[in-house]
Amino acid sequence: MEVRSLPPAGLHRKxxxxxxxxxxxxxxxxxxxxxxxxxxxxxxxRAWVDSRRSEAAA
Incomplete structure (x- = not known):
């Protein structure tokens, strides 16, 4: 398992x-x-981002 430090926020500009x-x-x-x-x-x-995208599309 690859682990990253905070922030995943950089990915989303949060x-x-x-x-x-x-x-x-x-x-x-x-x-x-x-x-x-x-x-x-x-x-x-990635799974969280994908779930948010599917919620937004619905």
């Missing part, structure tokens, strides 16, 4: 604060902490 807010509200991609750092699996981020 601020770090927005990504943390998504995490608190459980609306963003799955992430996990390594120490004090938030990390994301790129496959989870």
């Amino acid at each position: 601020t770090r604060a927005t990504v943390y807010q998504w995490r608190r509200k459980r609306t963003g991609p799955c992430g996990f902490r390594v120490g004090r750092h938030l990390r994301f699996d790129p496959d989870d981020v």
